[in-house]
Amino acid sequence: MEGADEHRRFNFPLLKQGQTMQLNDSPRVALVTGAAGGIGLAVARRFSEMGLRICVWDAHAMQADSVNADTRNILVQKIDVTDYRAVTLALAEIRETWGAISILVNNAGISPKSADGKGAGVLQVEPEQWRHVVEVNLTAPMMLIQQVAPDMIAQRWGRVINIASQAARTRASVPGVAYVCSKTAVLGLSRYAADELGPLGVTVNTLAPGRITSPMTDVVKPEVNAAFVERTPVRRLGTPEDVATAASFYITEQASFLNGTVLDVNGGLYMP
Template identity: 40%
Template structure:
């Protein structure tokens, strides 16, 4: 009989410890920031509204050597570059990028098709935040990751980009489907340099952004989830922590569905 000797399981945390999370002040992004802080990383995050940044910092606590955040619009490249330079001056190069920022406008009239309610301006704004923002950040951070021979890039997509969107609009679905394609393309380009690029596709995750479980839209969504419950932002954060870790080095170009079986169903 062959006996396998099991050593200590590796910790999630890497010595490449600087993380940048976009949309980190609320919902899934806030829990991702919280999880990385708990794992001992130095975490920088951005959000568009300054009051949300301040509120998140109050909730999270931590010292200046653990957490750094500012109000930044991910569609404005100059703002991103200034923030990245400040993170580098404080802690060094960013090794882990989590593209979580996203917007999902709601339909004003449920009886009128989505497409006829979607203006060119609204379409452009959603694509800018949800797809162009991640592209710009990958482009800005990849050179330093290539130089170091290490990096982790995690894009937060959506079930709406994987299946027929039931709740989200066409702009949101298109942007999240595009994010899956961007993940695969970037994974192919960056794999030779020790950089992995993956996507997480959450389903119905309860947070302050999705409203209470008893809301009609949530009650309807529950009937489509095989496991019979909603997901939590913490569950998405656990997946992000794993994909960011050294032990996930053979996973790249993948989309991890966190949907309670809804995508498979």
């Protein structure tokens, strides 16, 4: 399989050299959740390359230089997205440091697996696991949109990108029922928010990644991922950078007429 560096040469030419995404005289501020690794980290890195100020959240500790060696425009906050008091305080710190937030990427998510690498089904899932998955994957994104959208509305410009999953689009047997249902509901959240916020200058779109190399996919047996590769027309797993490239287009002016869309980043594994 090609490595991440190989894919970088296919980046969409979003900005001219030396150009940054500006709000008045300052770079726009983006918040990316679940950014300690995988898709979230790749998105944060790509946004940083585009000249944005990046706020990165994760429940695990991370260092600003993992996003970019130049850390002046990177703010790291260790945040559990289900701790709503902590979220409110963290948002206040962002605004005090850099001002209004313009871009939100709801990436933080969990997909509990058992020892065999599969999630709990309808007959096995425990109520506490169901509640926790739904709170992280669905309720937290909703609450963040609610808290951040006023910043965007005041600017008459905003971008919300929700990370769903191919599991929300088609039959899925590896992730558990809580994950599948929560990610399916994210599609509904995005549609509703796109309709409500679109007239106010804010677009809301969804990325639905397929099988992407990540800690979530690493826990399964190698033959499971091999089977996905065999079924995928491009004959490889996706990379976090593949998803980051899609996210980076959504935040540009060229994408201003895209609202309420779902972009399947899956190598052709699922074709609606």
